[in-house]
Amino acid sequence: xxxxxxxxxxxxxxxxxxxxxxxxxxxxxxxxxxxxxxxxxxxxxxxxxxxxxxxxxxxxxxxxxxxxxxxxxxxxxxxxxxxxxxxxxxxxxxxxxxxxxxxxxxxxxxxxxxxxxxxxxxxxxxxxxxxxxxxxxxxxxxxxxxxxxxxxxxxxxxxxxxxxxxxxxxxxxxxxxxxxxxxxxxxxxxxxxxxxxxxxxxxxxxxxxxxxxxxxxxxxxxxxxxxxxxxxxxxxxxxxxxxxxxxx
Amino acid sequence: xxxxxxxxxxxxxxxxxxxxxxxxxxxxxxxxxxxxxxxxxxxxxxxxxxxxxxxxxxxxxxxxxxxxxxxxxxxxxxxxxxxxxxxxxxxxxxxxxxxxxxxxxxxxxxxxxxxxxxxxxxxxxxxxxxxxxxxxxxxxxxxxxxxxxxxxxxxxxxxxxxxxxxxxxxxxxxxxxxxxxxxxxxxxxxxxxxxxxxxxxxxxxxxxxxxxxxxxxxxxxxxxxxxxxxxxxxxxxxxxxxxxxxxxxxxxxxxxxxxxxxxxxxxxxxxxxxxxxxxxxxxxxxxxxxxxxxxxxxxxxxxxxxx
Numbered sequence: 001x002x003x004x005x006x007x008x009x010x011x012x013x014x015x016x017x018x019x020x021x022x023x024x025x026x027x028x029x030x031x032x033x034x035x036x037x038x039x040x041x042x043x044x045x046x047x048x049x050x051x052x053x054x055x056x057x058x059x060x061x062x063x064x065x066x067x068x069x070x071x072x073x074x075x076x077x078x079x080x081x082x083x084x085x086x087x088x089x090x091x092x093x094x095x096x097x098x099x100x101x102x103x104x105x106x107x108x109x110x111x112x113x114x115x116x117x118x119x120x121x122x123x124x125x126x127x128x129x130x131x132x133x134x135x136x137x138x139x140x141x142x143x144x145x146x147x148x149x150x151x152x153x154x155x156x157x158x159x160x161x162x163x164x165x166x167x168x169x170x171x172x173x174x175x176x177x178x179x180x181x182x183x184x185x186x187x188x189x190x191x192x193x194x195x196x197x198x199x200x201x202x203x204x205x206x207x208x209x210x211x212x213x214x215x216x217x218x219x220x221x222x223x224x225x226x227x228x229x230x231x232x233x234x235x236x237x238x239x240x241x242x243x244x245x246x247x248x
Numbered sequence: 249x250x251x252x253x254x255x256x257x258x259x260x261x262x263x264x265x266x267x268x269x270x271x272x273x274x275x276x277x278x279x280x281x282x283x284x285x286x287x288x289x290x291x292x293x294x295x296x297x298x299x300x301x302x303x304x305x306x307x308x309x310x311x312x313x314x315x316x317x318x319x320x321x322x323x324x325x326x327x328x329x330x331x332x333x334x335x336x337x338x339x340x341x342x343x344x345x346x347x348x349x350x351x352x353x354x355x356x357x358x359x360x361x362x363x364x365x366x367x368x369x370x371x372x373x374x375x376x377x378x379x380x381x382x383x384x385x386x387x388x389x390x391x392x393x394x395x396x397x398x399x400x401x402x403x404x405x406x407x408x409x410x411x412x413x414x415x416x417x418x419x420x421x422x423x424x425x426x427x428x429x430x431x432x433x434x435x436x437x438x439x440x441x442x443x444x445x446x447x448x449x450x451x452x453x454x455x456x457x458x459x460x461x462x463x464x465x466x467x468x469x470x471x472x473x474x475x476x477x478x479x480x481x482x483x484x485x486x487x488x489x490x491x492x493x494x495x496x497x498x499x500x501x502x503x504x505x506x507x508x509x510x511x512x513x514x515x516x517x518x519x520x521x522x523x524x525x526x527x528x529x530x531x532x533x534x535x536x537x538x539x540x541x542x543x544x545x546x547x548x549x550x551x552x553x554x555x
Contacts, residue, residue, distance in 0.1 A: 002351060006349055014334075086333070087331070088332040089332075090330075091346075091391075093298050094297055094321055095346065096318050096321040096350060247299065247300065248259075
């Protein structure tokens with residue numbers, strides 16, 4: 001356990017010395033800020049017509065997870081493949097660290113970084129809470145943020161797993177991005193087309209587990225199980241592919 | 249401390265090492281000598297638990313490298329060929345990170361000690377990315393020494409160092425080798441001759457021979473060769489020496505000295521010395537010339553690779 005923390009801490013510190021992380025953080029926060037401001041502005045312009053609902057936290061969290069699809073691949077692409085390039089993978093694999101500890105540490109480091117970003121976005125619900133009367137629905141906010149955290153953790157786990165498979169960062173980036181696009185947009189299509197048996201695709205579709213439930217304040221066990229399965233799948237892929245490297 | 253039996257490793261169809269067997273005791277410095285691609289790094293990677301062998305068994309510090317890999321890794325210090333460094337960290341932070349992974353008590357003191365051992369105290373707070381190759385090599389060495397390992401495995405430890413640093417690092421390795429087991433690889437023969445108690449010559453994945461540097465020389469020299477030098481002109485010296493019973497050949501050298509050979513074990517040097525003094529020469533020098541390890545090495549590996 002201590003090793004996981006040691007590796008996570010190094011990874012977390014590394015993000016703060018890396019331009020990629022700053023670029024990602026800057027872009028996410030900028031886009032969220034613009035969306036938030038437009039929402040408020042739009043509502044203020046039209047509220048007298050009693051048109052549309054008051055802006056709530058889901059407009060922020062919804063945009064945030066969309067940004068994750070595009071930015072997490074940039075955060076995870078180097079996690080393991082870079083160690084391979086620098087030769088430090090040999091150091092990690094000959095240090096008294098289990099392969100799983102190494103992968104989980106990498107994932108946790110990335111997660112802590114995103115968690116920091118998520119924490120920063122909490123200013124928007126706080127501002128919102130002061131603007132609208134009688135304040136925002138706290139339970140919806142907590143549920144939506146739980147969703148953001150679960151999606152971040154799932155994406156990062158998949159990203160770490162894919163980064164461990166590839167020796168090259170760019171390859172890792174594209175495969176990670178494609179995987180997210182598949183899970184986010186493509187996998188749900190057959191559900192609407194197939195006359196029967198579409199439920200499995202429906203279940204695999206990530207956005208239904210968020211937009212239709214967590215983001216509007218509904219916490220289902222099946223959604224939680226879905227995200228935890230993805231985390232386990234990603235970490236398992238990562239650990240296995242590090243083990244396979246040894247045998248090559 | 250290290251016991252290797254029948255170690256074999258295949259990379260796909262290519263056999264990198266073939267039935268390698270050797271051992272190393274505590275307090276012994278063993279040198280792995282061989283041309284590039286001979287299988288030195290592969291063997292070391294197996295011993296450090298980086299990858300498992302295809303066949304064979306390796307016991308390091310009392311533990312099996314495959315089934316008890318973590319125990320082995322706790323007890324081994326390893327400096328890989330490409331020094332594994334996080335260039336975005338400072339020397340101190342990097343070593344602290346490695347010390348934490350090894351769960352060292354008072355990690356910071358150990359880090360400071362290691363930095364001092366490799367002579368990088370003034371660069372401890374500098375970023376590794378800004379260090380020269382020789383300094384990076386020393387950071388790598390400090391990393392391998394952090395936990396005072398029972399077994400130290402060094403892949404080309406002096407590569408990229410300047411001559412002064414080479415001397416320092418060799419001294420350091422000899423110091424460590426007094427109590428611990430050191431296995432180092434090199435293709436610099438004088439280095440093996442200099443630091444190692446025992447040399448394993450490996451070529452094309454097989455151990456060709458194994459002995460102390462001195463014995464290797466003795467074994468491979470067919471006859472003992474001695475250089476003899478006297479004061480002044482010595483035209484008749486060769487003739488005088490050749491009269492001694494047991495001298496097999498005499499050769500005058502361009503610089504005025506002569507070289508003579510005798511069969512190993514039949515030392516004729518006292519007789520030669522006596523006769524020279526009796527003939528009235530002033531003896532200046534009489535020293536054996538061994539085959540250098542270079543020549544031995546070429547003899548052992550060269551004929552095979554040329555064929």
